[in-house]
Amino acid sequence: MSLIETEKLTKIYGQGETAVTALDHVDLRVTAGEFVAVMGPSGCGKSTLLHLLGGLDQPTEGRVIIAGQSLAELKDDELAAMRRRQIGFIFQSYNLIPVLNALENTALPLTLDGARPAVAKDKAREWLGRVGLGERLMSRPDQLSGGQQQRVAIARALVAEPALILADEPTGNLDWRASDEIAALLRQVADEWGRAVIMVTHDPRIAAYADRIVFLRDGSIVEETRLGAQRAENTDWVNGRLKANS
């Protein structure tokens, strides 16, 4: 069963002659443990799609269903709770709070949701450990590298144990190596921790970490490529490729 599903998801900005269709009847299903990359040229609707999936914006038509629940049927406070508990967000610019250390930043979603600080910090410590920052709990964002800051953001996205992770250009501000590490970590989020990960990116190398790539153009899905679950075949492809390159 899919964890998140969209039906004819459509977003039109403006009205009449100036109306712009940002998203045009998109049907997408993502299952738990699946890592999906969304690609396409600027203005193709990638960010709109992510905002609608995360309940940050309302569709003009169609709907988003997360864990069997249609977002449109939720009241405002229910939607807010869904966002806090079921969806983790990761952004290009990390969006960490500068005056808080890694532990406090990571614990924030739980603290805001009313968890006891000690409980929130325990969970935050646990997730920071899993993303490889167990030694940097007390560091503030300005004391961490870009890659480390994005790891904190990933720990923060996971701390409330959401089923769905939405990442908007998570490697957009990172160098080659750090990008790789973050993409590998998102791979782990899907593989080991069973989360559904939907990532918008324009970087082919980063997209190639996913199980599936969805290509958007002018608001519609024009192509889909499955990369994962064919690993034996993949090995043959690689070897053929290396041969061709020699």
Place this chain on the structure above:
Amino acid sequence: MSVRHALLGLLARRPRHGYELRAAFEAIVGGEQNWDVKPAQVYTTLERLAQARLVIVEAIEQESGPEKRVYAITPAGRAALQEWFTCGVERDHQRDEFFIKLMLCLISGEADPRQVIHIQRSQLYRELHAVMAQRNRLDPKTELARILLLSKAEMHLEADLRWLDITEARLAEVQRQPLPEPQARPRGRPRKTQS
């Protein structure tokens, strides 16, 4: 490229017989699945190198099975190897099967060029996914050479993917232009130009 130079390079280190040479070559390229050199190719190459006096048969070992010729490099062989090290390696990027497929798709009208591009893009992404998965399984402390070879494949794939995007974006423009045709060239000896 020449297996010939690789064999000279391996012999520059120490004399070996054909079987050892083939195994050493395969170890460097990361296994026969990457670059399969048949034993026959190794032996014919060694024979040619011997005829050119770049290697000599230093000894013939015979234990139980067939005899093994142990080859050693000669001073002329070392000079040929040196020459190889002093020149650059040409790449043949303009000889490209996908490009010709796309051109023939445009010329023949037998397939939708966008579809052909989409299929190729999927193919390249699957390769890239597999290359990176392989690379990430290797240990940079002991298998760096292999990692670098995979990184090279990765970078080429990435470039090919970007090229596909550009080509797709400009497909309509290409279709509006006349496709490359052979240029009529006069036969026979070119006429003398008058100055």
